[in-house]
Amino acid sequence: MLLTPRSALHPDVAQYLRDARIDHVVLMGGTTALSEDVETAVRDLGIARVDRIDGATRYHTAAAAAARFAAELFADVCFAGPRIGLARGDLHTDAASAAPLLARQCAPLLLTGTDRLPDPTAEHLTSPRSAALLGPLTITVFGGPNAIPDQLLAPLTAGPDTD
Numbered sequence: 001m002l003l004t005p006r007s008a009l010h011p012d013v014a015q016y017l018r019d020a021r022i023d024h025v026v027l028m029g030g031t032t033a034l035s036e037d038v039e040t041a042v043r044d045l046g047i048a049r050v051d052r053i054d055g056a057t058r059y060h061t062a063a064a065a066a067a068r069f070a071a072e073l074f075a076d077v078c079f080a081g082p083r084i085g086l087a088r089g090d091l092h093t094d095a096a097s098a099a100p101l102l103a104r105q106c107a108p109l110l111l112t113g114t115d116r117l118p119d120p121t122a123e124h125l126t127s128p129r130s131a132a133l134l135g136p137l138t139i140t141v142f143g144g145p146n147a148i149p150d151q152l153l154a155p156l157t158a159g160p161d162t163d
Contacts, residue, residue: 001099006034009041023048029061030054055120058089059111063120066108083107084125086156087142088114094143101140112148117156125156 002017004010017025025042027034027050034052042050053068055061066084085102087094089111098109110121117125125137139156141148 001096001103003096004034004038006032007037008035009038014041014045017042017045017047025050026065027052028054028065029058033058033061057118057120059118060120062089062109062111063124066110066124069108083138083140085109085140085142086112086121086148086153088112088147089118091143091147094147098140098142105140107140112152114147114149114152117152 002013004013016022025047027039027042030052031054033054039050039052053061053065055064083102083105085098085105085107087098087109089095090113095109095111102109110124112118112121137156139153141153
């Protein structure tokens with residue numbers, strides 16, 4: 001995961017992409033999150049494949065990324081297993097801190113609120129397609145009970161095959 005300002009590709013990120021000879025970049029979010037100028041700058045580095053995953057909200061984007069990673073982009077190497085990360089969508093620190101662990105686990109990150117699971121998150125977790133891809137879930141929650149209350153998690157952890 002690399003971070004850059006919304007309106008321009010940060011020079012250090014551009015340098016890393018060049019030095020590491022990255023040939024595939026996935027931009028997360030629409031042009032409100034990362035402008036077309038950022039996408040153009042990435043392409044101008046000679047990167048062969050630049051994909052963008054976006055949705056109406058950050059919750060839609062996270063669910064779309066989880067589905068697309070499992071089904072298409074990295075299905076042959078990652079993201080089709082039984083692990084999911086869950087973090088609050090309004091606390092960027094929890095979501096950002098999830099990245100290293102979830103990358104090692106080949107697990108996507110879904111986002112939630114504090115009072116309910118947003119529809120895109122709930123739909124991803126309960127869709128027949130996800131169940132077929134993932135089987136019984138192991139959910140890693142980022143943030144304590146003040147960030148994501150236990151009562152929000154109860155429906156997700158109600159079976160013998162979840163933790």
